[in-house]
Amino acid sequence: MNGEAVNNVQQHRRLRANGAGRWILMALALLVAPLIFNSGAALSVLSLMVIAIVFALSYNMLFGQTGLLSFGHAVYYGMGAYLTMHALRYLTATGIPFPVELLPLIGGVGGLFFGYVLGVISTRRAGITFAMISLGVGVLMESLAVILRHWFGGDGGLSGDPTAGTHLFGLTLTDRLQIYYLMAVWCAVCIAAMYYFTTTPLGHMANAVRDNPERVEFMGFSPYQVRVHVHTLAGFFAGVAGGMLALTTGIVTPDALGFVNSGQVLMMAYIGGAGIFYGPILGAVVVTYMQVLLSNYTQAWQLYIGLFFVLMLLYVPDGIAYLIKIHIPAARHRQLLRLIPGYVMVGIPGAVFLLGLVLIVQMAYDLHSVHIFLNQSFTFLGVEIDDRSPWSWLLAVAATGGAFWACRPGTKRVRAAWDEVFRQIKTAEGVEEEEPA
């Protein structure tokens, strides 16, 4: 009994140490990233990435932690961005000595306000009803932004000059490195605050409301109240992210609160892993990186992101963070070798399948591109392919389908290997087998 308790305490300490390690790693990554990717364009991408991190984490307060699937979260982001921009313009015009660096806070207050007002209307029910209503509210605000040209600046948006006005610590916000580090500080503060939220009673109530609203009601709490509170706070952090955007780009357009943006933040949170706190951080980094990288090479980049999302949804439903999470204990117990044969058996046909998908998309894209008119040939990975012949299409589809089918034995192998790994870990940690329910 005593030994077990000691064991538990040790395990707890180890977990906490592990947690601390993760925070230090994150802070280091934020600090060091601009030293490695130090070109001007890369710094802009990094700034967008840290903004996306805050936005995706705020989304996950709703989705992962409270079970509210929103299709309109960009509203709070966009309103935060607009309010920040208005505040910035007001400061520039009147010369009030309020530091520009703190302006995202104004965006946050705006997001908080709209998060509360619209949350009261839309969070009476969770699940599918909330999803539909959030979409309706999102489209309403998006259309309003187009109609109210005075406040939203029409299609061209609203711009301001973040370098003007009063600044903290002698900053000027003139070069991208300064802007990045300012955003990184905001990002770190927001990550810490949102992590702290998960440890508060409200954070725990949010999880309870997600898992079993009836039972929460039975205990005398109102799931609706909890949802409204979380929605308000999520609105705040989305607003801060919007304010960060306004300071980084110096311009805010109605696109910021549009549906496309709402869909993208959903994909970020999901791809990264909504069930784990740091999942959306990974998702934001990966999706932003894909956007930037792919849009350099192909105009079909949105299709690839969509394909990535659907493939993740079908085959890795718990996201990238979950994949990492289960590999850590496996590595600690030296079980990774067991997994390699299965991974190789899936990896090889899987890579062929992905290449086949890319080939099909690129062929379809080429058929509509200017190459056809210029009678230029289509090359894929250095191989010339006649994309106007039905035979190449047939071959491409057959190869892709065949590769997909060939993944099957490998997936079985992987699953069996994981079962064995989990069994080994359980016996190693002395946890008894759970009795079947």
Added chain:
Amino acid sequence: MLETGVFVVLNGLMYGLLLFLISSGLTLIFSLMGVLNFAQASFYMLGAYFGFQLMQWTNYWVALVCAPLIVGLLGALVENFGLRKIHIRGHVAELLFTFGLAYLMLEAVKLGWGVTAVDYSVPASLKFPLFSVGGVSYPAYNAFMMVVSVLIFVFLYLLLKKTRIGIIIQAALTDREMVSMLGHDIPRIFMLVFGIGCALAGVAGVVGGNILVTEPTMALSLGPIIFVVVVVGGMGSLGGALAASLLIGVLQNWMTTVDTPLASLVGLTLGPNAPFAELVNQPVAQLAGIMPYFLMIVMLIFRPKGLMGKVEV
């Protein structure tokens, strides 16, 4: 005044019936399977594009019959090979899957037909004025569209009420497990209903795509309105969806004809600095696009269960 009234009502009914064609499929799928098909409007878009393509290759009548069938088949395939796999993970996962699908369909249509609108026009045999009121003529195609929609509903009604398969579907709506116990293949019924629901959207695409515009953004601009229809009508209520469709159709068409600002319509004059001045000083026609969403919010505040819904949303 009278002629505007007639046209507002006729055009509104036409648009409303189109909305109902799409939202009835959504409602049918939702009430049977609990799945909110985010891609419903995307199937409508596919219907329009397939109709356009088939019309290029053959003629309109072949397109009218075949395009919805192809869309329905595609829907059945999606249910069989996609949704069924995720069913076990719950409705939110299913909704996310159809969301991903809608995204992919949009990109696929852009790849296949380009980002600009295609030239999908009304067939020549239906391009004549049916009648005219006060010098304004009413196109025969619009009447044809309404007739097609009504015929589809009669067909659907007979299918649900009078055929064996319809009775099984109805029974499955009430008690899925019991129907399964009686030896009926529930997954196959799911596939069938999902296919029918998508085919209904496909019909709307074929008959509506040439009056409205056939372009890649059509799914995104109509999809949210379909959801509004379902929320305003009451979740899972076919009658409510019909009422809400017609209400939104007629109201929106009426609004597009009114040029006076909203404020002066209710006898208010507001200076430019008054709160909401920019909004209420807009001509009513400008506000037609946001009316459905506004209606939804008003409905949620004052009558959360919708026009004919049974439970509060």
